[in-house]
């Protein structure tokens with residue numbers, strides 16, 4: 001690790017890794033610091049990602065893919081199952097990753113592209129000059145060193161502190177943190193090629209419970225509930241235990257995972273003088289699904305591209321970095337966040353009987369394109385009443 | 399001050415994201431609580447496993 005870089009990336013999750021890789025590929029002198037001793041562990045994720053989304057960044061490799069998905073299903077509060085399949089029956093629609101190896105592969109590639117990597121190295125404070133971010137103090141084994149860089153990229157995840165230290169409010173509202181718990185289970189009866197989502201106020205208030213296959217008889221069995229609905233005796237772990245006791249009483253748990261994921265609107269602004277914020281740290285998770293792997297990688301690559309241009313022009317002011325903020329908001333990802341935020345706000349207000357009604361409208365939906373947008377469109381098509389309830393939101397989907 | 403039940407805490411960082419004071423920080427597997435903690439109890443509410451206890455909070 002040297003003391004001066006073009007780009008310093010804080011955090012070695014998917015967002016930071018892709019940012020560091022992209023920056024290094026642009027010829028920028030790049031360093032990535034990660035506070036954990038090992039990239040990718042412990043896992044804080046259900047590891048699901050769409051096929052197209054993944055392929056935009058990396059060719060699927062069995063080394064870090066646990067299972068291939070050909071469909072999905074939604075279970076209504078009353079137990080009714082709605083099957084979702086691709087119009088091209090049997091085709092792969094998504095993957096369940098093995099994030100310990102996936103995250104490591106991404107950081108490996110950043111290193112291969114030329115980036116310096118430092119693990120067990122924690123950013124403990126920004127270096128500020130007249131309000132502009134100029135670097136970070138990095139602690140490694142009790143020793144603190146100063147690293148300066150033209151652009152600092154904050155990729156420090158849901159527990160992000162760096163932007164906060166730079167004066168940006170990143171606090172997630174209580175009702176918009178998904179409090180999550182998950183078991184990696186084995187020896188359970190599942191459909192090994194379909195993800196299942198369970199809805200209902202008794203099952204997962206203002207959230208959902210999932211079974212994401214990791215093999216023929218193994219799966220990530222997890223849940224996220226709104227922070228607002230969490231409390232003593234009714235936490236994510238309590239709901240999960242209730243479900244597991246009923247559904248997989250003989251299953252064996254080989255990993256215990258917990259975590260938080262934000263389903264709020266993204267930060268008002270994701271750049272400042274010398275600073276860019278990406279991934280979960282920017283709160284760009286999909287508010288409907290809680291998925292943030294793709295969004296992290298997408299914002300990571302975009303941030304590196306804009307940083308490269310700004311550095312080449314010798315201007316890394318907030319204004320010069322603003323094209324990054326504008327571009328992700330205008331992108332398909334940015335628009336999906338906006339739309340899915342509104343859909344989430346609608347769905348969390350619905351009673352169990354309403355959710356039952358919606359799901360009763362079809363036991364099997366064939367989706368032309370396997371995406372939440374297509375699913376919502378299809379649900380509206382089979383539930384014409386929803387058009388009125390969703391109002392402008394429904395109109396915006398057409 | 400906030401009490402962290404370290405035998406329960408899974409150092410996931412869920413609490414850090416909701417702390418309005420920025421008083422919590424995850425140092426690898428150790429959740430640190432700074433002086434500026436007001437014991438408001440928000441973190442204790444959202445914790446997935448119940449590892450936090452606000453002793454005078456709401």
Ligand SMILES: Cc1cc2nc3c(=O)[nH]c(=O)nc-3n(C[C@H](O)[C@H](O)[C@H](O)COP(=O)(O)OP(=O)(O)OC[C@H]3O[C@@H](n4cnc5c(N)ncnc54)[C@H](O)[C@@H]3O)c2cc1C
Pocket residue numbers: 010011012013014015016033034035036040044045046047048049121122123124155156157158159160161162180181182222224258259260261278279280281285290291292293294296
């Ligand atoms: C229970 C659960 C289930 C989920 N399921 C899915 C899913 O199925 N699909 C999906 O797409 N998404 C899912 N997500 C969300 C997904 O895990 C995140 O969106 C994704 O990991 C975000 O990537 P990131 O790189 O922004 O942040 P992270 O992966 O969190 O990486 C941030 C990194 O920064 C490091 N860091 C933090 N502070 C510092 C510091 N000061 N100095 C140095 N390093 C620091 C952290 O140690 C961490 O390694 C889930 C989340 C949870 C909690």
